[in-house]
Amino acid sequence: MATDRRRTILEGAARVIARHGVRGLRMETLATEAGVSTALIYYHFKDRAGTLRHTLEFISDRADRYTGDGGGGGGSTLGPRDARQELEQSLLLEFQELPEVRENSIAWGELRASAIFEPELRGDLARATLTWIHDVADLLGRVRPTAPAPALTASAERLTGLLEGLSTRWLSGALPLSHAHALVREAVALEIEHLSR
Amino acid sequence: MATDRRRTILEGAARVIARHGVRGLRMETLATEAGVSTALIYYHFKDRAGTLRHTLEFISDRADRYTGDGGGGGGSTLGPRDARQELEQSLLLEFQELPEVRENSIAWGELRASAIFEPELRGDLARATLTWIHDVADLLGRVRPTAPAPALTASAERLTGLLEGLSTRWLSGALPLSHAHALVREAVALEIEHLSR
DNA sequence: GTCTATATCAGGATAGAC
């Protein structure tokens, strides 16, 4: 099914962005990376901005795959103990030396940074962020079933915000992986404890 | 003293970067902004990359000015109550609708993001970050004089990391100022409480 | 040190064949 060139291109775009950033994404580099002509990219995605938009969408979908429940059974029956495990796990997944993860993290950061100057990127971004926050709040809610919803949301916002901040530090070589893990674990502990009061 | 065109140019560059990002910095835009010719910029900074390097250095120096103690007396004699005030204050300073603050935040974020792909930028960045973390840890230490140093550092790392994450969200329009403030305040409360145990 | 040109080039985008 050679028709999934679209996908091939988007995967290539994710890799190129991971290497050179959104700023460094050249249509021709992308074409070479994906093994297609530049014209084909324009055919599928209209222009550079469109390509970028679709890539963002692609990446955030792909991130859901491994951020969402890890493949085991359904989530809603998890007990507090397991829920906490899963929460911690899902947050720590952001920090791994795997190419795909690095790619996703970089692309995500780049897109966020780009959204500062390109308002048309904000829609997707906001939606994806909200989903993420919601998922984390949900997990927190399973750990602390009695906590009020607004408190859960606030905790999730802090946790995910922290993750984004630390992620950039990690990617720019300023924060070793193991240290990032430790900081995240403790942050989770603090928030959970906070929610139990 | 028209000889400080260099500075004029760098200030202009900071403004342009705040509006268009590092990637959006055009030599001619900069020239217009600074009221000089493009040739002069090349004369002083050699090329675009050089201009960028000097600008980022300029910015991180400038950021030290208002991140450090706000201008009042010396810091080390502050009581816990005032120290906490000052800590909160200094963190909240990141989130303001003032042009200079926005400028610095954006430029800082851009700098960090660029460092992912340009290792030569990492030195300055790492140094500045460390100073910041140290300052915050210091303030925390005044609030909780009995807390052990490593715990203070970890708290400061989380707080500053959170700030960087939230800052990007704010700048990309995903997080209202008032909400950012609330999240930061609560984070400070959590960390301080954590340090008292 | 600073300006007015202007050369040079990279990269986004399109036409048209298959």
Place this chain on the structure above:
DNA sequence: GTCTATCCTGATATAGAC
């Protein structure tokens, strides 16, 4: 749907006068 070839804008960089 996909490619080859090419156009063309806009941005970097330099020459040379003052």
